Amino acid sequence: MGEPDGRRRRGQDNRARIVKAMLELVQAGDVAPVAEVVAARADVGLRTVFRHFKDMDSLYGEMSAAVDTEVRALVERPYTTDKWRDQLSELVDRRAVLFEKIAPFRQASERLRGRSAFIAGEQVRMAMILRDILRQIIPMDMGTENFEALDMILSYEVWARLRREQKLSVDDAKVVIRRVILGITG
Missing domain, CATH: 1.10.357 (Tetracycline Repressor; domain 2)
Structure with missing residues (x-):
């Protein structure tokens, strides 16, 4: 029962890290960061970034x-x-x-x-x-x-x-x- 909540929380945490990474990259001058760079900066997998980049x-x-x-x-x-x-x-x-x-x-x-x-x-x-x-x-x-x-x-x-x-x-x-x-x- 707790697993979906854990997955949801992990998903929200990953999304927050992706947003933070994108903000930092744009602030540093990378106006269109690619998924690989965002993934590395956010310390998440590339698939995770692509999943969130759909929206x-x-x-x-x-x-x-x-x-x-x-x-x-x-x-x-x-x-x-x-x-x-x-x-x-x-x-x-x-x-x-x-x-x-x-x-x-x-x-x-x-x-x-x-x-x-x-x-x-x-x-x-x-x-x-x-x-x-x-x-x-x-x-x-x-x-x-x-x-x-x-x-x-x-x-x-x-x-x-x-x-x-x-x-x-x-x-x-x-x-x-x-x-x-x-x-x-x-």
Whole structure:
């Protein structure tokens, strides 16, 4: 009677180790780890990995939940000021930390987006969360065009371009973003 529960627990433990291994590999820069590498990192058999890899979207879901927990702590922290312009400046710092933290996962998800409805949905969900956070800061009379411009300049895509393609340091990328924000907000 206890054997099925033991097998289920072992299966859950193996799955957790696979998810942890995938997170570690992606964080280390392997944006699409192969099953053999995941198996070695998780210390499970290759067949075990393949059994769990059949349902990739649920694995992505578990990976996303683990990343979300860390991200939530960054974005839900109260601001140190009540002035919207200062909050906007603080938001630049927060997004810099957030985007640096999630960069390997975003790069991996970009490669897999076409193969996973879950990943595509997660990217839309994250964009909506970031838009809502921005909406809570800026004055209601800011105007749609200004809001959209701020949302764009504060996006992961702009951050990634500044960091990867333009090879700016974190501090230099923040300076560029703040300069554009100043042009939008006056």
